[in-house]
Amino acid sequence: MKEYCPYCKKEVDYKIEKRDVKEFKGIEINTYENVAVCRECHQDLYVNEIEEKNNERIYELYREKANIIKPQDIVNLREKYDISQRELTAILGFGKMTINRYERGCVPTKSQSDYIRLLIDNDNKFIEKVKESYENGSINDKTYERIVSTNIENEISKDDIQDMYRRVINNSLRLKPNIFNGYKEFDLELVENIISYISSKVSNLTITSLNKYLWFIDILSFNQRGVSITGLTYQKQQYGPTIIDQRYKEISLLDDKYIRNDYEDESGTKTIITSKKNFDLSKLKDTEIEIINKIIKLLKNKKVTDISNMSHEEEGWKKTKKIDEISFEYAMNLKINQ
Ligand SMILES: [Zn+2]
Structure with a gap:
């Protein structure tokens, strides 16, 4: 296995050393990482593919131990309600590209992750949030109607949506x-x-x-x-x-x-x-x-x-x-x- 060594200033042979990684972002993960070491000067070398594999494994364990949502969880949420990354970002009130980055594998903070999970696990909370974003103008009526009508097919909160319709109807029509x-x-x-x-x-x-x-x-x-x-x-x-x-x-x-x-x-x-x-x-x-x-x-x-x-x-x-x-x-x- 050859790689350029910046210390020896030439292509060198390297070997792989396994080293312990005890924690990541303050969470105990107890895993290892592979590090490329120059066979001539014994310095650590940076090899992109090896680092990527390390990160993948460490992120995966960190997500698991800290109970951080996975990119697929967010994709599933969007597909369930038929909404775009941009629309979900607007509903959550996050920065512009946040959802896009999370879906590409960036690790959310624990608090953002917990917040998204709450909305994934609780349809009513999510719909509440959608209503709020509609009322403050973050999403338009087309998006709002699409999400609400998608949600009708969902057994868990179907009754709540029906109740909402009944309230809206009665507010308009129940007159003296x-x-x-x-x-x-x-x-x-x-x-x-x-x-x-x-x-x-x-x-x-x-x-x-x-x-x-x-x-x-x-x-x-x-x-x-x-x-x-x-x-x-x-x-x-x-x-x-x-x-x-x-x-x-x-x-x-x-x-x-x-x-x-x-x-x-x-x-x-x-x-x-x-x-x-x-x-x-x-x-x-x-x-x-x-x-x-x-x-x-x-x-x-x-x-x-x-x-x-x-x-x-x-x-x-x-x-x-x-x-x-x-x-x-x-x-x-x-x-x-x-
Ligand atoms: Zn070297």
Whole structure:
């Protein structure tokens, strides 16, 4: 084995000596390192491949003894939530290239390592951290939504995410009875049951159509009885009335009574609601079920665009400015009822 010796100033033969390494960064590791020694002057020589092998073994033992995370642990975390190195760095609030360096084999400090492990072991803690980064603007809404929706598939914290959706929905929609919710107090569980029922009767129910089904049900109910059924508040959007603050998104993600499926076709992404057929309509009066059935019968064989156009015929749509909430006062004269 030959290597250049800076002391002898020429290529020399060298031998390998094993030496004890008792500790590394203050942690007892009790291993050895290989050192190249010049056979002529007996000085230590630096041989790159030998040093790399030493470091690998020492880092490995140090990681094990000090319980430091491995590069693969971080890669696994990123893959689990489908996030980039940059996004994870932003979520953790570390320096720019930190995650990149750790994944390439650099050894994190014990405290950073412990912190990352806590987030790896605890989905709720990680999601909390993600929410925090979203709120302070470190990550954008696309990243946030992707992580949260990935996490839905994770059994451990699935309930927490569902609870979060329920809180968000109720914060927007649980208002005192007024002219914009048809003088009915919003009841999320009832709405879930109604959606489960509608989607059991209507195949390929899109989220766009669902918004209209619910609005028609409520205005017809208000027209006949002076009170709506769901207590939802609607606003005027481009293609028709929708639940305010786009809360139909979170409502579609609830999974007790129906399943949401997204798929692509030539017109873009379609969201379809499929019933789990476990609806409970016992809270509804017979007259309310009749109204729901009437709207289902009226709309079920119509295309999404036709349903949109029907909603545009109604006074509530015509007399409301874009984005404004739609008052139930316009339900007095309904085209759909003629
Ligand atoms: Zn030498």
